[in-house]
Amino acid sequence: MNNSEDKAHRQQQAAALCLKHRKGKLSVLMITSRKTKRWILPKGWLEEDKTEAEVALMEAWEEAGVIADPTSPALIGSYHYVKRLRGAQEVPLEVNVYRIAPCTLAKRYPEKKQRQRKWVSLKKAAKMVDEQSLKRLLLAQIESDEGSAGD
Numbered sequence: 001m002n003n004s005e006d007k008a009h010r011q012q013q014a015a016a017l018c019l020k021h022r023k024g025k026l027s028v029l030m031i032t033s034r035k036t037k038r039w040i041l042p043k044g045w046l047e048e049d050k051t052e053a054e055v056a057l058m059e060a061w062e063e064a065g066v067i068a069d070p071t072s073p074a075l076i077g078s079y080h081y082v083k084r085l086r087g088a089q090e091v092p093l094e095v096n097v098y099r100i101a102p103c104t105l106a107k108r109y110p111e112k113k114q115r116q117r118k119w120v121s122l123k124k125a126a127k128m129v130d131e132q133s134l135k136r137l138l139l140a141q142i143e144s145d146e147g148s149a150g151d
Contacts, residue, residue, distance in 0.1 A: 011092070012096065014053070015096070016073070019099065029118070039118075042066065043063075052098065053075075056098040060103070065105050079137050097137060
């Protein structure tokens with residue numbers, strides 16, 4: 001399967017790259033997945049009645065307690081990975097990533113008891129994730145516009 005055919009067969013998700021300045025440096029919010037406890041960005045399946053940006057904000061709230069301006073999400077790129085479903089079924093996914101800044105965190109949120117969350121540098125976040133294309137996307141944010149995240 002060539003790249004264009006592979007892309008055509010991928011299902012879509014939207015993710016939130018939640019940013020804030022901490023101690024004069026830009027930090028990204030990472031969360032753990034529910035089952036494997038890998039470090040990931042908040043993300044979820046697209047919904048018919050919502051835009052991708054709305055899905056990214058909704059997932060950031062549900063999975064990490066993120067409170068952000070609903071006009072803040074900006075598409076910055078995408079990454080791909082293979083999601084393992086029940087019965088060992090594998091589904092190739094393309095995830096569009098929305099930069100959300102500034103972000104604050106609620107103390108109580110829907111998935112608080114199911115996940116951990118942590119603010120880390122973009123460089124550390126790139127080391128924490130498994131997906132190579134997400135690593136590249138995170139590292140590109142350091143080079144592109146580190147100063148535009150808001151306070």
